[in-house]
Each structure stands twice: as C-alpha cells, then as structure tokens.
C-alpha cells in the first residue's frame with residue numbers, strides 16, 4: 001500500500017505555544033483515517049499544516065511522495081482538498097459556481113473552463129447527489145445539503161487526499177451517515193481521507209485507522225478497536241466510558257458515562 005499522505009516527525013508552535021510534537025503517521029490509498037483528541041489537542045492545526053496554510057517548525061508532510069514545502073499553494077491544492085465544518089459565503093454563489101471553484105487549482109489565470117473541467121463538476125454534482133440543487137445558492141440550502149455541496153467542491157478538485165475538519169458536526173444522524181458513506185465511497189476509488197472528528201462511535205464505524213492526539217502528541221495509532229478503549233478515554237479524554245466490541249455489527253459501541261476528576265487521570 002503506497003502512502004498518499006505522510007506526516008513525519010511534525011512539530012509546530014504558534015509563536016511560543018507548542019501545539020504539535022513529533023507527530024508521525026501515514027495514510028495509504030483507499031484508507032480513511034480518523035483524527036481524534038480532546039479540544040485543543042492540535043487536530044485543526046495538523047490539517048492546516050497539511051493544507052500548506054501553516055509551515056512546520058520541524059519534520060515534514062509529504063503528499064504523494066513530494067514534501068509540501070516544495071509545492072506552490074496551487075500545486076498542493078491539486079493533491080489535497082479541504083472540507084471544513086461549515087462554510088459561509090457572503091456572496092450568493094450558485095451551487096454549480098461553488099463546485100466549479102474546485103477547478104481553480106487546475107486553471108491558469110483568466111483561463112475559461114474546459115470541457116474536462118465541466119465534466120469534473122458534473123461528476124462531482126452527481127457523486128454527491130447535488131445536481132438538483134445546482135442553480136440554487138448556498139444560502140438557500142440546509143446544513144446537510146451545504147455539506148454535500150462542499151464535498152462536491154472538494155471532489156471537483158480531483159485531489160487524491162481529502163482533509164475534513166469535523167464534517168459532520170452540524171448534521172443530523174442521517175446526514176452524518178450519508179456524508180461519511182460518501183467519503184468512504186469516493187476514497188475507495190484511489191483516494192484517502194483524514195477526518196478530524198469528535199464523535200468516537202462514528203469514527204469507529206467509518207475509519208480504518210484512528211490517530212489519537214493528546215496535547216499535540218500521537219498517543220495511540222491503530223484500528224478503532226485498538227485506539228478507542230476505555231483506558232485511553234479515561235487517560236486522554238478524562239471520561240469514564242463503556243466501550244464494547246460488537247462482533248455482529250463489526251463495530252464499537254461507545255457510551256460516555258461521566259467526566260473523571262482531574263486527579264484520577
């Protein structure tokens with residue numbers, strides 16, 4: 001399995017606030033990896049480094065074998081696409097316009113869309129079942145519809161790496177499932193995804209592997225069953241929880257029960 005995204009010994013501080021410390025992991029073709037950790041553990045910062053919005057102090061990130069420091073922002077955007085938690089746009093762009101923005105990394109300055117760009121936009125609208133929304137504006141959509149459109153924009157970008165920051169946070173349960181099933185389906189076609197996610201049960205259900213961060217360091221890395229354990233939740237999330245492996249479901253049931261007092265951790 002070849003690595004599409006490699007994170008090696010990554011260390012980063014905002015001025016003098018150390019945030020990430022020697023983070024190392026990689027993601028292969030076809031893999032969905034969940035990034036979990038308490039608030040402030042560095043998940044969004046890691047995604048911003050992978051998008052080239054921040055520069056590492058030490059270590060490096062490689063996309064499809066190339067260090068991102070060697071890529072222009074535009075070249076990096078041809079490899080990695082971002083799906084944020086929520087997207088607000090001041091201007092009333094139509095859904096089609098928003099999805100077509102995913103083509104910008106492929107276009108020269110002032111270059112009009114080519115038939116290939118139009119085909120990529122059409123495909124992304126179809127893959128996310130958003131064709132029927134194409135002429136509506138983003139403001140007119142529900143949260144679930146809007147997230148599908150933002151995923152469509154990322155797909156139109158035709159990047160091999162999808163970086164998602166809490167993509168299901170504002171969605172109801174049905175739309176959460178729909179969103180993550182869609183990510184799984186598109187990843188199967190030769191991509192990979194790194195998803196920062198707070199919902200541990202969803203992470204366990206949809207991710208092949210989980211990276212658990214605490215205070216900017218990787219404290220556990222492996223299958224959901226290896227990482228989402230009662231001991232790890234007590235130690236790093238400071239909660240008492242029941243975690244059950246359900247062989248029939250092939251998944252984990254995660255029941256948070258009570259916060260633990262600081263001294264018990």
Ligand SMILES: Nc1ncnc2c1ncn2[C@@H]1O[C@H](COP(=O)(O)OP(=O)(O)OP(=O)(O)O)[C@@H](O)[C@H]1O
Pocket residue numbers: 014017019037038039040041042043044045046
């Ligand atoms: N622009 C910034 N300048 C200084 N410190 C920042 C900045 N952005 C984030 N931080 C700090 O970096 C640390 C990690 O933040 P980050 O947003 O990466 O965590 P997170 O794991 O994504 O958190 P959450 O689960 O709450 O979204 C936090 O202590 C935060 O206060």
